[in-house]
Amino acid sequence: MPLVEVRDLSVSYHLSSGDPFAAVQGVSFHIRPGETLGLMGESGCGKSSIALALMQLLPKRQARVAGSVLFRGANMLALGERDLQTIRGAAISIVYQEPEIALSPVMRVGDQVAEVIRAHRPLPWQQCRSCARDVIGRVGFAQVERIYKAYPHQLSGGQRQRICLAQALACDPALLIADEPTAHLDARSQSELLDVLQSLKRDSGLAVLLISHAPEVQERMAERLLVMSAGHIVDQGRFGQLAGNSHHPYTRAVLGSAMLRDRWTDRVLEEAPAG
Amino acid sequence: MNRRYTFWGVVILLAAFHLVILSAGFFSPYSYSEQHRDLPYAPPSRIHFIDSQGHFHVRPFVYGWKYDAHSPGSYVADLATPYPVHVFAFGSAYKIAGLIPSRIHLFGVDPPGSIFLMGTDGYGRDQFTRFLYGGQISLAAGLIAAALSLALGLVVGSIAGFYGGWLDNALMRGGDVFMALPWLYLLFAVRAALPLHVPQGQIFLLIVAVIGLIGWARPARLIRGVVLSAKERNFVLAARGFGASDFHLLRRHILPRTYNIVLTQMTLLIPQYILAEVTLSFLGLGIGQPLPSWGSLLSALQEYYVLASYWWMYLPAILLVPVFLAYSQIANALQELFSPVAL
Numbered sequence: 001m002p003l004v005e006v007r008d009l010s011v012s013y014h015l016s017s018g019d020p021f022a023a024v025q026g027v028s029f030h031i032r033p034g035e036t037l038g039l040m041g042e043s044g045c046g047k048s049s050i051a052l053a054l055m056q057l058l059p060k061r062q063a064r065v066a067g068s069v070l071f072r073g074a075n076m077l078a079l080g081e082r083d084l085q086t087i088r089g090a091a092i093s094i095v096y097q098e099p100e101i102a103l104s105p106v107m108r109v110g111d112q113v114a115e116v117i118r119a120h121r122p123l124p125w126q127q128c129r130s131c132a133r134d135v136i137g138r139v140g141f142a143q144v145e146r147i148y149k150a151y152p153h154q155l156s157g158g159q160r161q162r163i164c165l166a167q168a169l170a171c172d173p174a175l176l177i178a179d180e181p182t183a184h185l186d187a188r189s190q191s192e193l194l195d196v197l198q199s200l201k202r203d204s205g206l207a208v209l210l211i212s213h214a215p216e217v218q219e220r221m222a223e224r225l226l227v228m229s230a231g232h233i234v235d236q237g238r239f240g241q242l243a244g245n246s247h248h249p250y251t252r253a254v255l256g257s258a259m260l261r262d263r264w265t266d267r268v269l270e271e272a273p274a275g
Numbered sequence: 276m277n278r279r280y281t282f283w284g285v286v287i288l289l290a291a292f293h294l295v296i297l298s299a300g301f302f303s304p305y306s307y308s309e310q311h312r313d314l315p316y317a318p319p320s321r322i323h324f325i326d327s328q329g330h331f332h333v334r335p336f337v338y339g340w341k342y343d344a345h346s347p348g349s350y351v352a353d354l355a356t357p358y359p360v361h362v363f364a365f366g367s368a369y370k371i372a373g374l375i376p377s378r379i380h381l382f383g384v385d386p387p388g389s390i391f392l393m394g395t396d397g398y399g400r401d402q403f404t405r406f407l408y409g410g411q412i413s414l415a416a417g418l419i420a421a422a423l424s425l426a427l428g429l430v431v432g433s434i435a436g437f438y439g440g441w442l443d444n445a446l447m448r449g450g451d452v453f454m455a456l457p458w459l460y461l462l463f464a465v466r467a468a469l470p471l472h473v474p475q476g477q478i479f480l481l482i483v484a485v486i487g488l489i490g491w492a493r494p495a496r497l498i499r500g501v502v503l504s505a506k507e508r509n510f511v512l513a514a515r516g517f518g519a520s521d522f523h524l525l526r527r528h529i530l531p532r533t534y535n536i537v538l539t540q541m542t543l544l545i546p547q548y549i550l551a552e553v554t555l556s557f558l559g560l561g562i563g564q565p566l567p568s569w570g571s572l573l574s575a576l577q578e579y580y581v582l583a584s585y586w587w588m589y590l591p592a593i594l595l596v597p598v599f600l601a602y603s604q605i606a607n608a609l610q611e612l613f614s615p616v617a618l
Contacts, residue, residue: 057516061440089517096516101509104528115527116517167517 001073002030003174003207004054009067011049011058023049025231026067031175034205038222038239040213046231047211051179054209055094056084071175090120093168095161097180102164103152109163110136110148116170132170139166140196158189162196169200177209182217194220215239215255227251282608289601296414299407300369304383304390307408308565309367311389311399314340316585317350319394327354334359337390348584358388394587396575406591409567413556416483416568417549423487424544425537428494433525433533435495436502447499450492458489459554466560475562482561486551494540498533505529535613542606546599553595569595 011024024046031037039047052058053065056076069076071092076084088094096102103112114132118125133144139162141147152160161181168176178197182190194217200206210221218225219239227235227242227250235242235251242251295302311317320337336357340350364383371377384390393402435446462485469481502525505511511528519527549569555561556570557577564571572591575581581588 055516057512085518085520087518088515089519094513094516096509096513098509102513104510104514106531107527115514115519115523119518119520119523164513167513 003033003035003072004031004209005068005070006030006050006054007068007070009050009053009069010065011046011053012064013062014064015062020064023231024053027228027231027233028067029226029233029236031207031209033174034201034207036201036208036210036221036223038218038225039209039211039228040215040218040225041228042213045228047213047228048179051094051177051209051211054177055088055092057088057094086120089116089168089173090171091173092175092177093171093173094177094179095164095168095181097183103160105152107151108149109152109155109160110150113163113166113170116167120171132166135166135170136163138200139163139169140192156189158185158192161185161189161193165193165196169204169206172204173206175207175209177211179211180213181210182212182214190217197221278608282605285601285604285608289598289605292598292601293414296407296410298371299404299411300371300377301379302381303401303404303407304364304366304380305401305404306367306369307400307405307567309400309404311395311401314350314389314391314395314399315397316581316588317389317391317395317399318585319392319587319590320390321352322360323357326357332357332359336360337384337388339388356388358384358390360384360390393590394585396572396588397581402572402587402590405567405572406569406594409569409572409591412479412562412566412568413549413552413570416479416486416552417545417547420483420487420490420548420551421541421544423483424490424548425494425541427488427491428498428540429530429533429537431491432495432498433502433530436499437506437521437525437529439503443499447496450495453489453492456489458485458551461485461489462555462560475566479562482552482555486548490544490548494536494544497536497540501533501536502529505532535609539606539609539613542602542609546602549595550599 007028009024009027010022012020012022014020027046027050029037039050041047049058049063053063054069054076056065056079058065065077067077071087076087079087103109110129110132113135114125114128117123117128117131117135121128121131123131129148133148136147137144141159141162147155147159147163152163155163161184165181181197182193185193197208198221201208208221210218212218222239225236225239225242226233227248229250235248242255300306317340320340322335322337323332324335325331326336336359338352338354338357341353343349343351360382361384362382364380364385365378366380366383368376368378382390389401391401391403393406396402396405431446431450435443462482465481465485473481506524506529508528511524514524514528552561552568553570553573556568557574558570559574561570562568569591573588575588
């Protein structure tokens with residue numbers, strides 16, 4: 001039985017000016033427990049709308065969500081705000097693409113992790129803090145105490161993103177939605193973050209919905225891949241299958257552009273003067 | 276750097292002023308209701324060091340006043356007897372901080388001499404004493420009304436900003452109505468609706484409540500704006516994604532961003548509300564005699580002959596100017612400190 005089953009999900013935005021804009025149109029997919037499902041597509045194709053719709057985080061006044069999202073058999077779209085609060089952060093967590101602004105600038109990052117724990121577990125504050133220290137250790141920090149006491153501006157982008165990951169994983173969720181987690185990171189921080197994510201997945205059987213337009217990230221992480229274009233899922237399968245011989249021109253374009261870039265990078269490296 | 280010193284200088288001066296007002300009993304030579312019936316509208320006493328014979332005295336002294344034989348209704352100094360000014364003089368009873376009874380005053384002269392730093396009113400009461408005691412009522416009214424206004428503004432503004440929609444519209448249009456109200460006439464109406472004899476304490480509470488209730492709309496509007504922008508901040512959305520409740524978001528992430536506005540508004544509202552209380556008491560709607568407030572001190576100026584003849588009756592109004600200036604200095608400094616450029 002899949003962990004999450006999305007059926008016929010549509011999201012449309014009703015803005016005060018102009019016609020409603022259909023961002024996601026009749027999308028269906030499922031995520032199995034412990035699986036990493038990749039979601040790829042160009043900017044504006046509806047990837048993030050899917051992520052926010054799964055969590056019911058879209059502004060109710062502007063966004064209409066139709067279809068159904070079954071999480072462990074319960075329809076997320078029919079749940080009230082109270083029930084959603086108990087699921088968000090505890091059973092399903094989300095990491096956003098910009099760690100710079102996903103953390104409050106005026107609170108110690110450790111306390112921001114501890115607050116997630118306090119929101120979901122009936123523990124005294126001191127215990128929440130020590131749990132938060134454990135989680136910060138799990139996302140690959142060696143000097144836990146120093147990181148715990150730091151403010152966001154004192155950390156690098158990669159470190160901040162790992163703190164966001166710690167927040168997301170603090171309550172051992174069954175599903176992590178990672179919305180372009182590496183988009184704003186340099187190559188080294190990106191690879192560190194993916195390492196941490198992979199080792200956490202091994203340890204805890206976490207399922208991940210990995211949203212990323214970067215083929216190299218998907219190639220490394222995704223067990224199955226959905227390719228999206230203009231609000232529809234246009235192709236799906238294993239990364240290798242799709243990259244090699246997809247019938248869909250869009251898939252070939254998205255993955256092909258990446259290969260083109262790889263070839264270009266290789267050539268630059270070859271031609272660069274040695275030393 | 277220099278500006279910072281100025282700021283703290285103003286803060287310390289203002290704090291010292293409030294402290295003096297708070298301990299009016301000690302700093303004033305008389306009690307606020309003590310009358311010197313033989314000395315109505317006496318001008319301020321002059322402090323002398325050199326007597327009429329040209330001798331120098333280390334201890335300053337004052338002369339008494341006697342009626343001017345040539346011009347009726349005015350005084351001349353009675354040079355016959357100098358009255359030395361005593362420090363920590365023994366005088367009328369008062370209570371330190373409203374609790375500990377004491378009779379020690381900072382300064383005073385032995386009777387039958389008298390010292391009136393700001394002259395006397397028509398009953399021969401010391402204006403300086405009444406200014407200090409009046410400050411207790413006027414400052415308290417300003418402070419409490421400002422706190423009330425801001426508390427209301429904070430609640431209404433954050434609800435309107437956070438929940439938005441029709442609730443926001445209803446609250447903000449309600450605020451517009453309050454801002455459009457002619458509050459002075461409203462106060463007349465409220466006062467008229469009450470029985471003639473109301474205890475002083477209730478009058479005070481009524482004034483504070485009305486001033487405070489009318490002024491919430493402006494701070495509410497400002498706070499709504501901050502809340503509106505803060506709730507769209509990504510870390511607030513992120514916290515929602517981790518299961519934070521509305522109350523948690525407001526308390527931990529949104530309201531802390533409004534504190535600078537609350538502080539700045541506080542320093543802006545206090546002098547405004549002091550002035551409102553002064554206006555009301557001036558019109559006779561405030562605290563009644565014999566209790567003084569800054570407004571009732573000035574209400575003597577409603578008589579033309581007081582206005583024309585006794586310049587020292589203006590002194591309370593003139594002394595309010597530096598107080599209000601100090602508050603607006605602090606408000607300016609805070610606004611500068613919290614402006615987005617500084618952040």
